Amino acid sequence: MNGKFITFEGIDGSGKSTQLKMLADLLRRQGLDIVVTREPGGTALGRALRAAFLETSETVSPLAELLAFAADRAQHVECLIKPSLDEGKIVISDRYADATFAYQGAGRGFPEEKVLQVIDLATGGLKPGLTLFFDIEVDEAIRRMATRDEVYAKRNRMDNETTDFYRRVRASYLGIASREPERFKIIDGAGNVELIHRDVVDIVTDFLG
Ligand code: ADP
Ligand code: TYD
Numbered sequence: 001m002n003g004k005f006i007t008f009e010g011i012d013g014s015g016k017s018t019q020l021k022m023l024a025d026l027l028r029r030q031g032l033d034i035v036v037t038r039e040p041g042g043t044a045l046g047r048a049l050r051a052a053f054l055e056t057s058e059t060v061s062p063l064a065e066l067l068a069f070a071a072d073r074a075q076h077v078e079c080l081i082k083p084s085l086d087e088g089k090i091v092i093s094d095r096y097a098d099a100t101f102a103y104q105g106a107g108r109g110f111p112e113e114k115v116l117q118v119i120d121l122a123t124g125g126l127k128p129g130l131t132l133f134f135d136i137e138v139d140e141a142i143r144r145m146a147t148r149d150e151v152y153a154k155r156n157r158m159d160n161e162t163t164d165f166y167r168r169v170r171a172s173y174l175g176i177a178s179r180e181p182e183r184f185k186i187i188d189g190a191g192n193v194e195l196i197h198r199d200v201v202d203i204v205t206d207f208l209g
Pocket of ligand 1: 010011012013014015016017018019144145147148189190191192193196
């Protein structure tokens, strides 16, 4: 695998999708061969799982949710991420395994060890070389989600979670940052879109060499 694997993480409403699009546009203009993808829903099977799990009004068992994200990821790694990296491409994914660690681990309360086992099974140990974590206060993220809902009607089941849930998820992400500072970079997501973009470009340029 001689490609490069970059992931974007953050609580819902942190601005990561906005920043991913801006980065992808720039890298494409520079002529780089990039694959932009997302979790859940980076493959056809993943999109079906995404609709089934995020857009249902049925009460979803936390274990089923954990395994659904894992199934989405297994298909994503095997059918899109690994083949693209093997071809030497740059793969950028809007969310990956750290989201399961933070949302299903800290958010839903599954023990860390169990979550890590599921992640390892789904990914075969494939980790990103660089992860950008867009950090934002939970209250600000909730305000942004409310605006986004009106504009794009982009609501999903997770958007109904409580402030406490998102605080646990954010704290869990920050814990990863302190354990893996080389891979997992914190970006202040509270400022102006263009300034954040500059931070993103600096870090990614450094990583890509
Ligand atoms: P995410 O993908 O992390 O859920 P989005 O990129 O969809 O977040 O952004 C959520 C909402 O916040 C969108 O309406 C977007 O236009 C807005 N937004 C994104 N970045 C910023 C920013 N830096 N400042 C203010 N609003 C932002
Ligand atoms: P999405 O609409 O992609 O939200 P966003 O644009 O904010 O990423 O919805 C994905 C939701 O699924 C989001 O609330 C995070 C959640 N999620 C998990 O709980 N675990 C996971 O492993 C992944 C990949 C996502």
